[in-house]
Amino acid sequence: MTTHTVTLTGLRAVYGTGTRRVTALDGVTTGFASGTFTAVMGPSGSGKSTLLHCAAGLDRPAEGTVTIDGTRLDDLGEDELTRLRRDRIGFVFQAFNLVTTLTTAQNVELPLRLAGRRPPARDVAAALDAVGLADRAGHRPGELSGGEQQRVAVARALITRPAVVFADEPTGALDSAASRQVLRLLRALVDDQGQTVVMVTHDPAAAAYADRVLLLADGRVVDEMDGEITAAVVAARIAEREARPSEHAAAPAGPSC
């Protein structure tokens, strides 16, 4: 029996009021098993980013519960939530989001420093080594390429040994070579260390690195694939869904976050 690191139950998220009201998530129930790599896909406005934000405790759903490692997020206050995020969750953003005034090593150790711990230098070095950037410890983000910056971000997400790493379009701002490096890195984390990874993407080639693909549309999970996943299969399934008329009335364009 597989244990679920993250469980989502009946998630609903709504933005705006009145006529500008947008339902971003419309009752999503799913789980992310420990030691698996899940890709969440869907067209713009399908709610995939909102799903990720809610699952990572960056945003609160209107209804439903998120459980991470046995802890229900809706019971937590703002500070407790922050601490949980700091200790149990790693996050990789599309736009790298490194602090430009800090060096690579300082960026990596930042979450631990915020938690009041000072990581041993060799831990930081090891984390950078794991993403292949051992020689870049003293550089600032401005001196790194996009791919390198994203790998620093991955190292930062891993430094606290989180239960789950969420990645929001981690290859969205990278060229294909750099994308492949980052995706292989994520894959290796799952295979070698049993890390749980959840990634939002709209690139079928990126989704092909995952063990499982969730397809979202209009705030609902409309399709799910696992087993042998290739870019061609994913692309075909997406195309198939788009050809078929939705059983829901076309929702207005949701928040593109």
Added chain:
Amino acid sequence: MLSIRRSVSAFVAVAIGVTLVAAATLLLASGRPQVPDRLARAAVVVQSPEAGASPDSFVPTRPWSATTTAKLVGRLAALPGVAAAVPDRTFYAQPLVDGRPAGTDGRREDAHQGHGWASARLGGLRLTAGEPPRRPGEVVVDRALGLRPGVPVTLLTAAGPQAYTVTGLVDGPGVHVADEVAATLAPGVRAIGLVLAAGADPERVATAARGIVGADGSVLTGDARGALEPRNDARTRWIGMQVLTATAALAGFVTVFVVASTFAFTVAQRRRELGLLRAVGATGRQVRRMVYGEALVVGAAGGIAGLLVGGGLAPLLGRLLVDTGFEPSTFKVGYEHWPVALSLVAGPVISLLAVWSASRRAARVRPLEALRDAAVEQRPIGRLRIATGALLVAVGGALSVGTATAGEARVAAQYALYAVMALVAGATVLAPAVVGPLVRMLRWPVRRPGGAIGMLVRAGVSTATRRTASIAAPVLLTVAFAVLVAGMVRTTTAAYAAGRADNVNAGWIVVPDRAPGLSDQAVAATRGTALLPTTVYESDPNSPPANRPLTALGVDPAGFAAANRALTVVAGSLNDLSGDDTVVLPASANRQPAEPYALVFADGESVSLRVVAVVTDDSIPGDLLLPRSVVRAHDPSALTSTVYVEDRIDPPIGARIVDVPGWAAEADRAEDRLVWLFTLLLIAVSAGYGAVAVANTLLMAAAGRVADLRLIRLAGATRRQVIWLVTAESALVVLIGALLGGAVAFVGLLSIRAGLAEQAGVPVDLVLPWSVVGGVVGLCLLLAVLASALPTWRSLRPGPARSPVGIVG
């Protein structure tokens, strides 16, 4: 986390503020009374009893009478260790050189003072030529006058010009006559200097002297003898102290404001970064602590820089203060400990106060904001903010009402200042809410012109209300302050002049010219109605304090009644003011005609007078009226301040003639000049600050807008159009600030005018110094345009083809 580039603005703001605080407090600490040179050699000085008045009225002490003086001198001279006890006699005597009062240094009181020759010993004056004065008609003068021993000289005295012969020269100011002559010209004595024998201990002598003097005076040694400095010096120093205190307080207040808006802006610009920190696990409190920490570092660094600059500037400013008359010529700058300590603390404290609200906002940044690129601000104004602003405006309004109804001018002025502070703070807090409607209002008459640029300007200003507000805030503050203070001073001056002129019923007025007053001979030559002021002391056992000083005016009753329109007799008759024992009192003295009334005069004699009339309080420009002859008899050095005449006459020596409005306007001219200088100084401080703050904020904003402007450039705007856009935007924002500030100040001014009109009893015109207002707004406008156009011009220099936003998602 601390970015040098981002911290520069706050650093500069703190440094300027601390510079001002440091310079002002250093000067404040230096402004201590100086022992007059004239008494430098007297190690112990006995001073006559203090007048029972507040220390800021600068009334001289109550003199001893001739008999008391003689008794004290005799007993003090007999003390062991005392070589000589010398009564210091001071009277009015001004040598004429080439027929005019010698103006070696008009502001130095001792240049037109006469003393007995014995006093020369107290100051250690050296006779550089000739002999001491021994007989009436002999005088020793300052060698700086350029006279030789043996030549005749005319001394202007209270009686009139007197012929003297120079017998010797000394190396110090003032004239010295024979001691017997001095005793008749200055029968009252206020200080006895003790010259000690070699080796005598001043403290021991002082203790013995205290035993002799008892309650009839005080014994001073060392620096405490500074209490004997000329009253004008003390007064000047007091004015200087007010100026410096106000400057330091204003600098502190303004700095907190400017630094707060700088920090607010930095936080707004860093939302993404702060959101990122929150996303990777920083709690709100940690973010807040970080912002505080940065403020502390910036504040400490700025404080040290400010202290160094302020310390360096202090001597220069000190000289400037002496030149402009805010400090006496004896003023020297010293470096005390407490201003240094205060300035060191001021930097961090100002910073922490200023960052308080910004840190709250920083802590509220949500982690998700790291993921948004949104530059459009949402939720422009919080509920707490509206409540705070409304409260401040309400308090300001209430204080304005207080100003309008306050009984006393000084109280009213204080109310006015607090009212404006509250209104300004309120307006600043509410500014983001007001900006939108105000922009709509401003654009209403010019809906069409402007084209695309006009559209962009209006949209930018009214959408980014926080940014607009934080740029407009310093302008608001500066303009409100300038309009209010300048308007208040000008209106008050005009109101008082109007009130004064309204009371006088005469064609022309003769006033002193380059002399402290008019002599009897000069008064006689004018054949007008003269006011001869002297200070008398009232000691009523039923109403403390003892020795309460009063300004008595020696008048001729008939002439005074004719010239004074405000005179209203309540009881008795003014015509009975004659003989040598009569007095006219105001109603507030609570006396009835025929009651006895005792006063101590300038010669130290206590005289029992008889009340002959009671007048209303606002009838007379002093505390009581005496027959002119009584004043002259008891104060041989009393000088006439004002003579009312019917027709224009040729003024006598040392006098000039002015018409009534001219006299009313210049009556307090010296003081008005100081007040106006002071006002301009304060306005300059705040305006300079406001302009720096505006430039600061705009410079920071420019950096954050480069991407925006590149997009506009890509959309087809020429470089000139973009520069025109930012310039117009800044100008519009400055205009908004100026309008809001002007409105706030106008409310304050209206209430002040109402208060003044009630007091003066005449309608008061609102006087607005448009040149000052224009200057302040112009300065802000100029710096704003420069601070936005220059960086834009620089940042747009390379081709516009670069990626406009950096990351394309």
